[in-house]
Amino acid sequence: MSTIKALIDLKAFRHNLETVRKITGEDTAILPVLKADAYGHGVLPLAKEALKAGAPAICIGTIDEGIELRKAKIAAPIIILDGFLDEDIPEILKRRLTPVVFSADTAALLNRAAKKDGKIINVHIKFDTGMSRLGIPFTDAEESIKKIKRLKNLKVEGIMTHLASSTDTNSPQTEFQIGRFDKIIEMVKRNKLTPKWIHSANSGGILNFPSSHYNAVRPGIMLYGIPPSPLKNKKIELKPIMTLTSRIISIKTLPSGEGIGYNATYITPRSKRIGVVMGGYADGVKRLLSNQGAVLWNNKPLPVVGNICMDNFMIDLSRAPEAVQGDEVILLGPQHEKISSQIWAEMATTIPYEIFCDIGRRVERIAK
Numbered sequence: 001m002s003t004i005k006a007l008i009d010l011k012a013f014r015h016n017l018e019t020v021r022k023i024t025g026e027d028t029a030i031l032p033v034l035k036a037d038a039y040g041h042g043v044l045p046l047a048k049e050a051l052k053a054g055a056p057a058i059c060i061g062t063i064d065e066g067i068e069l070r071k072a073k074i075a076a077p078i079i080i081l082d083g084f085l086d087e088d089i090p091e092i093l094k095r096r097l098t099p100v101v102f103s104a105d106t107a108a109l110l111n112r113a114a115k116k117d118g119k120i121i122n123v124h125i126k127f128d129t130g131m132s133r134l135g136i137p138f139t140d141a142e143e144s145i146k147k148i149k150r151l152k153n154l155k156v157e158g159i160m161t162h163l164a165s166s167t168d169t170n171s172p173q174t175e176f177q178i179g180r181f182d183k184i185i186e187m188v189k190r191n192k193l194t195p196k197w198i199h200s201a202n203s204g205g206i207l208n209f210p211s212s213h214y215n216a217v218r219p220g221i222m223l224y225g226i227p228p229s230p231l232k233n234k235k236i237e238l239k240p241i242m243t244l245t246s247r248i249i250s251i252k253t254l255p256s257g258e259g260i261g262y263n264a265t266y267i268t269p270r271s272k273r274i275g276v277v278m279g280g281y282a283d284g285v286k287r288l289l290s291n292q293g294a295v296l297w298n299n300k301p302l303p304v305v306g307n308i309c310m311d312n313f314m315i316d317l318s319r320a321p322e323a324v325q326g327d328e329v330i331l332l333g334p335q336h337e338k339i340s341s342q343i344w345a346e347m348a349t350t351i352p353y354e355i356f357c358d359i360g361r362r363v364e365r366i367a368k
C-alpha cells in the first residue's frame with residue numbers, strides 16, 4: 001500500500017465529458033484521449049466511465065496501451081493515435097485495434113497482413129495539415145487517398161488531422177489547418193470514401209474553434225479538468241479530477257541555523273518544527289518545487305522547505321502547531337490555487353500535461 005495516492009474523481013470526469021458535449025452538441029461524438037495511462041491518471045476506470053457515458057471509441061497512444069486495455073476486457077474500438085512499426089501489425093490484427101495510418105505504404109502493409117488473415121481492419125487516416133508530426137503530407141493527400149481506396153481489406157472508418165496551435169486564438173495556423181483539412185474532406189468525397197468519423201479538435205479546438213469540430217472530437221486535457229490555456233468563456237467550468245495526497249511521516253523541531261535537505265538550500269531562521277512528507281521526485285513531485293511549492297494541511301497551505309528528494313520532502317509546520325505524524329497533506333489538486341497543476345507547471349517551467357504524466361508508478365491511483 002503506498003502512502004502517496006492519486007485520488008481520481010469519476011464524477012468530475014463525467015462532468016468534464018458533459019461539458020465537452022454541451023460545447024459540441026449531441027451529434028458530435030466524443031473520442032476521449034486516454035493515452036499515457038490517461039495522462040497519468042490511470043486508464044482503466046476512465047476508459048470504462050467514458051464508454052458508459054457513450055463514447056463510441058477511445059483513443060490511446062501506443063499498441064502496448066491497446067493490448068493492456070484488451071487484456072482488461074475492454075471490447076470497444078481502440079484507436080492508436082501515435083504510430084506503430086511494421087512489426088506491430090500482427091498484434092494490431094490479433095487485438096482488433098484501430099490504427100491511425102499515416103502513409104499509403106503502411107496502409108498497404110496492413111492491408112496485405114489483413115488479407116492474409118482473411119480480415120477487414122478498421123483504420124483512421126491521418127493527414128498532416130501543419131503539425132508536421134505523423135500524417136500524410138497535404139501535398140500527397142489525393143494520391144494517397146486513391147491508393148488507400150484500392151486496399152480492400154482496410155475499412156476507412158475515420159479521417160483526421162491534428163491541430164498544432166489551437167490554444168492560440170490569435171494565431172492564423174488553426175484556420176489554415178482547417179482550410180487544408182476541408183480540402184482533404186472534398187478529396188475523400190470525390191474519391192468515394194465514406195468515413196464515419198471526421199475529426200481534428202483537441203481541447204483547444206473544442207474550446208476555441210467550432211469549425212474544427214466536424215462530427216467527432218478528441219478531448220484530452222480538458223477531460224482531466226484542466227483547460228489547455230486559460231478559459232475565456234466564464235460559462236465553461238472544468239473540474240480537475242486528480243487529488244494527490246500523502247502523509248507526514250516524521251516531525252522534528254530544529255534549532256535556528258540548521259540546513260534542510262541536500263545542499264542545505266534552506267537554513268532555519270529560528271527554531272522550527274519541520275515535517276517530512278512521503279513522496280519525492282520519483283513520484284512526480286517535481287524537484288523545481290524545492291523552496292517554492294506548498295502542501296495543504298487542514299486547508300492551510302504550508303511551504304516546502306529545502307530541496308525535494310527522491311522519496312521525501314520537508315515542509316515548514318510553523319503555521320500548523322497541531323500537526324502530528326501521520327496527518328494527511330494534499331500535494332496537488334483543485335482544493336487550493338497554491339496546489340493546482342497550473343502552479344506546479346509554472347514552478348517547474350512546463351505544462352500541466354507533463355506534471356500529470358510524470359506522476360510515478362509507485363503512486364496508487366484510486367478512482368471513485
Ligand SMILES: Cc1ncc(COP(=O)(O)O)c(C=O)c1O
Pocket residue numbers: 033081162201202203204218219220221222228
Ligand atoms: C492526436 C491527438 N489528438 C488529441 C489529443 C488531445 O489533446 P489535448 O490534451 O490538448 O486535448 C492529443 C494529445 O496530445 C493528440 O496527440
